Amino acid sequence: MSNYSHPLTPDEFRDIYSKVPRLTVEVVIRSPAGVLLTLRGIEPCRGLWHLPGGTVRFGEKLFDAVRRVAATELGIDVVAAHPLGYIEYPSHHENGLDSPVGIAFDVVDYTGVPHPGDGATAARWFTELPRAMHREQADFLRSHSTGVFIGRTASQPRR
Template sequence: MAKREYPDSPRVGVGAVVVKDGRILLVQRAAEPNRGLWAIPGGSLELGETLKEGAEREVLEETGIVVHARHPVYAFDFFEKDREGKIRFHFVIVDLLADYVRGDLKAADDALDVRWLSPADLETVDLSASTVRILRHIKFHG
């Protein structure tokens, strides 16, 4: 498996934008990059896995809920350099729209916490910059 930190080439990341009852599913990241910030659930795509399969697996692993992933709604590059200017992280991330199927929230895997957040709730948590851009792009207003 390719290295996450100081990779030799970009990694493919996949996430799921899940909205239920006017609230969006977000996780508080337990790992770098963006440790402690709230973000769309997701992670690295595994070899031989489709975007949809990866998004569904990542949501289940991080939150304990089952979703049905649909189509991509947002794609972006994520770079983070260290103090010497070396690329510490480089991801190409594709976020898919996904429908809640079943399950109860439980933070697991790479999540410190997991919540369904309303637009008003978003003002009370620290969001990753990419999550702010995604929410604007999908015009999340609950």
Template sequence: MAESSTRPVIAASIAVFRDDGRVLLAMRGQPPLAELWSLPGGKVELGETLAEAALRELKEEVGVEADLVGFNDHVEFIARDQDGAVKAHFVIASFVGRWRAGEAQPGPEARAVKWVDPFDPGDLKMTDGLPRILRQAAVIAAKADIP
């Protein structure tokens, strides 16, 4: 997903929790960061709110629907070439949600999906900062009465 823009790309993601306390991760199927586990998400479309984008991307990428329960944090991803020039710059608004419907399925953008313990996701190769985002999301989910 190389960007030719001269500005950062705005994106949204969502940490979706089921009643058992597990959170949904998706393995990225396309660059940048292909083959790494992350939260479902993607670019915000013109006229769409950050929250709307998070929920739309969740449905499109993995076939799951959720109810938003809060905002988690923002994440920045900046990729540079060997000379230090910016190749891609994303600013991602990360939300927290409660699973409502749908069974998570891989698709063109998500090569695999997995429900994991947010405090112990195992030895998955994850995007930078994801363990911290998962822990924070779990705290927000607990305050929203998601076990």
């Protein structure tokens, strides 16, 4: 797993990502109980359910970013994950934020019990998407409903 400390100050982050797209990873975990979402406790998007995710740091491998984000936001150790697709976030740009593009990863093996971590006030399994959900992530999960959201339950924790 990567051992990166947060490399940018808030001002540096805003300055850089006001000029270039921001690469993120999104963590998709499924079980017979549904898909795991967390409730944002911080801005942006406070109060919305979303896929746990975060910025890929300079020089960080994508799988290492998935492991770091899952450990920080869910308290789990990802053993295996596979890319599902990408999510563009025009709502961020439209609201004067940044312009992220997320690569969603299907976590197929992990250890630990998921729970809300940094930036989240709750974590819950959903078999139907909640109304108060990040728009682009909801669209992504709907477009991948066969095998990703409803019906397929490959993700199981390793004990």
